Amino acid sequence: MGRGCAGRSGGLDRGPGYSAPLLTEKETRILAQKRRQKKIKKRRYGIFIWGLLLLAAAAVAVFSFYKIGAALTEYRAGEKVYEEMEAYVTPEGISSADGSNEGSGDSVAGSGEDGQDAGPGIQVDFDSLREINPDVIGWLYYPSLDISYPILKGEDNDYYLHHTIEKEKNFSGSIFMETKNSSSFTDSHTIIYGHNMKNGTMFGKLKRIRDLKMTEDDRKFWILTPEKTQLCHIFSAQEVKTGGEAYTLFTGPCQEFVDWAKQLCRSSVVDPEGITFTETDRIITLSTCTSNDKSRFIVQGLCQ
Numbered sequence: 001m002g003r004g005c006a007g008r009s010g011g012l013d014r015g016p017g018y019s020a021p022l023l024t025e026k027e028t029r030i031l032a033q034k035r036r037q038k039k040i041k042k043r044r045y046g047i048f049i050w051g052l053l054l055l056a057a058a059a060v061a062v063f064s065f066y067k068i069g070a071a072l073t074e075y076r077a078g079e080k081v082y083e084e085m086e087a088y089v090t091p092e093g094i095s096s097a098d099g100s101n102e103g104s105g106d107s108v109a110g111s112g113e114d115g116q117d118a119g120p121g122i123q124v125d126f127d128s129l130r131e132i133n134p135d136v137i138g139w140l141y142y143p144s145l146d147i148s149y150p151i152l153k154g155e156d157n158d159y160y161l162h163h164t165i166e167k168e169k170n171f172s173g174s175i176f177m178e179t180k181n182s183s184s185f186t187d188s189h190t191i192i193y194g195h196n197m198k199n200g201t202m203f204g205k206l207k208r209i210r211d212l213k214m215t216e217d218d219r220k221f222w223i224l225t226p227e228k229t230q231l232c233h234i235f236s237a238q239e240v241k242t243g244g245e246a247y248t249l250f251t252g253p254c255q256e257f258v259d260w261a262k263q264l265c266r267s268s269v270v271d272p273e274g275i276t277f278t279e280t281d282r283i284i285t286l287s288t289c290t291s292n293d294k295s296r297f298i299v300q301g302l303c304q
Helices: 025-088 126-132 206-211 255-266
Strands: 089-091 106-108 122-125 136-142 147-152 175-177 189-193 220-224 229-241 283-289 295-303
Touching: 025 089, 025 126, 025 147, 122 126, 126 136, 136 175, 206 229, 206 283, 206 295, 229 255
Parallel strands: 147 175, 189 283
Antiparallel strands: 089 122, 106 122, 136 147, 136 220, 175 189, 220 229, 229 295, 283 295
């Protein structure tokens, strides 16, 4: 019987003893030239890629500087607007911007209704402010944190997030009231919003309350309106869940309101100092954003 053989592939035998044929001088030059061209092509490709990367980096840098510059310009524009608004706030007894310290639209803050508090000592020319924007409903004054701004109220909670009192679009926005609240500040719970600006404007200083010694003056902020001046005694400051229980609105007296206020006292980072609540009390919450979209920082005052 015949015996089969394993087939062998064709081509050159490169087993032991094989020797590659020598190249001619011309072939050697051609091969060397091809190698040089390949290296040059590879080098050029590398330079091209690096060029693209540098160009992209330069474009990003220019765009970043542009955005930073635009943001700083916008911040400054917002600051300037509210610096100009200070012309309508003067020390008590001093003539306002129009030369008058009396009038139906001026809120003069002297002694409180019970005659026991000296008040903030300022007066606000609301007539002039409402000529600029009829949405002005009050003025927030918190001297310990150098917070002093007009309070506006829009048709929704979005417009004044990014519009100034002059209705110019600006990232700083305005200090504004929750649209569901009464403009007369008569609800059991009223919420006032403001941006946590990095340059310290608007509610950018609000979180500094945690660093205050909380003297009696540190616990006071005022809400001024054309009709009256309200002193608010701070009893709570804390970080809360966005849209959580702290934002519950109460329009009228009820025991649920009292229980809600007591709960906020228990979670506060400032000592409420044995404060008590009744169903007819009124609370004002100052609310600002944090670095986390899921939380907000609030400061709450009990109206006196």
